[in-house]
Amino acid sequence: MGMDERKYRILQAIIDDYILTAEPVGSRTISRKYDMGLSSATIRNEMSDLEELGYLDQPHVSAGRIPSAKAYRLYVDQLLESGRIQAADEPSVRAYFEGRARQMEDVIDHAAQVISNMTDYLAVVLPPSGRQPRVRTIQLVPVGPGSALVVVVTDSGIIRDTVIPYPGQLDNDSLYDISRRLTDEIAGHSLQEAGTIISGMIGRIHENESFLSSLGTFFQDRTDPKARRHVAVGGTSKMLTYPEYADRDRIRSLLSLVETRDRLASIIAQNGNVQFTVRIGPENGIPEMADSSIVTAVYSTRAGEQGTIGVIGPTRMRYSRVLSVLTAMGQQLSELFGAGDVLETPEAAEKTHEKE
């Protein structure tokens, strides 16, 4: 007994129906709604086979069948192989970004909103990271007595800033001078290297030792992989519409996952270099998420950094829809972060220029 064409069509119909209704689907439903040209009895036989093959589960004897994780896996694999994933929604994704979003964090927040609006699932967007960005400029800006704002511009265009103390006797001009000298030293190096270089300067330059040491630790902090990153989330409340999250404990664990951004980020973060990751139910390895699926995709920046966008939803997810939305959004974000300046959409830049 193998998996022939007809079995697959029936399985597909069952999956489609279950994704739609979230209710166990019976043989009668299939033969009626998805006119297969087969009677319910025949379907029943096939379903029995499919169950034996591990593609269907039966909650109890007198209920219909439910697709197993294995069935979804087959379904998704076929989907991915067939190349039927089209960024069909690209125009509408693009429309969402028309003349909007300036700062990186705004873009990311907005992207999460858009994804969740288009899919009706929980959307997560991680900022670009991974590759060690290289320093382009460092600039110190006086903030108050005894403290300066450090602005580091990297080749990925991302600005990291923190206030550090500095000896009060420095005025604006000397700060600028210092900034220039520092830039000369560390430009082109990674943040980590920059930290080492600056720490190394402490011996050589005897003035402002404490200041240099603060600056050194600043770079070290920024290199820390545990450093909190902004994680954008959208559509949490959408999850409440799905019956699989009717259980309070389940909502609870989902909510607290969303609340602890670190954990959420580590779950969504992609490891490999693949375009998509689809983890169905138990595959995701998170006990309390055994009947949730996680789909992620990658986007990249001009500087070669990678970011991840992801969707979390019930196992009976509209995978096809999700994959196509993620594709479109991945393209859009890559474009946004790759084409023009990282911190500005092409549109926004254009709009500003029109005023000339």
Place this chain on the structure above:
Amino acid sequence: MGMDERKYRILQAIIDDYILTAEPVGSRTISRKYDMGLSSATIRNEMSDLEELGYLDQPHVSAGRIPSAKAYRLYVDQLLESGRIQAADEPSVRAYFEGRARQMEDVIDHAAQVISNMTDYLAVVLPPSGRQPRVRTIQLVPVGPGSALVVVVTDSGIIRDTVIPYPGQLDNDSLYDISRRLTDEIAGHSLQEAGTIISGMIGRIHENESFLSSLGTFFQDRTDPKARRHVAVGGTSKMLTYPEYADRDRIRSLLSLVETRDRLASIIAQNGNVQFTVRIGPENGIPEMADSSIVTAVYSTRAGEQGTIGVIGPTRMRYSRVLSVLTAMGQQLSELFGAGDVLETPEAAEKTHEKE
């Protein structure tokens, strides 16, 4: 029939018990658990009176009584008048901030966490705002070809940054020069005034007109009251433990409120100059929050800006606890934003200095 001492004590007991159990409380419970030296029959008579006075509601004939919004109001008013609100938790609040938090947003996020941990309700923290901060310095930092990062330091220490385009022919030094000249012009003025001044310069200085105009709109954007501010939220998942939020629609409306930060901010934002605001049930005027209470408190920065911290929970809230936590946190935040530099805790600054 007035409200005598004994009635009040009974009412208090009922409120206490209901806050604890969330179940209608009967006359028997009161006479036993809160030994009043009265039989249940007497309590019953008093409860009957209290109901007539509007302080108690009865879900149905054979159930106990539930405190009405009017009862909570009385309770809270007494609490506030009695001056029994003590920042009793101040030490533990302080402990939470030991050697932590550098950036303003981190402080705010952390504060929301702490409040929700200490109260077990949903906590919201709004960043300082209100007063028009005055410009101290403006500095332009080159980010990439044709774009510069604008860093404005105000007397409230808040850094607002955006990337704007600038004509490519400017190099670092001329940017610095421009920054200096701009600072000379706008230092001491509000953001709005700064915008006007810069726009006014367009006529006078003919070089870089487009750049100045971008900069002008930058200031206008920053003055926009609708400008999105970072709103910190903590403890959303805690709300699921309360039976009053068992209903899915109720969680849903709560969740979507939390998701739309703008609306959340406008609900929490304080108008007057009072230290506390307690809005009980229907008092808050938000239909879907008719059985939630909102308690807010104010903190302030050295620069005279005001921020708001707030708690959202069921009407049967532990008001006393919440008020005392908010008091402690308000003090802590005021201290944090008032004493040392706004962007740094005294601890953090101290810690860094130790390295000298």
Place this chain on the structure above:
DNA sequence: TGTTAGCACTCGACGATGATGAGTGCTAAC
């Protein structure tokens, strides 16, 4: 006059019971 014991009454919560119907597996006929 205020307090309390006693009692009848109300009504939601809960569990048992039975009807309903969706769906299955199996068998036999086509």
Place this chain on the structure above:
DNA sequence: GTTAGCACTCATCATCGTCGAGTGCTAACA
């Protein structure tokens, strides 16, 4: 190989009676 038919299973739902918490009222008591 397909399908009609049928017995069987079992979750769902409404009904019904029991249970008990809690009340209001009355009458007795200090």
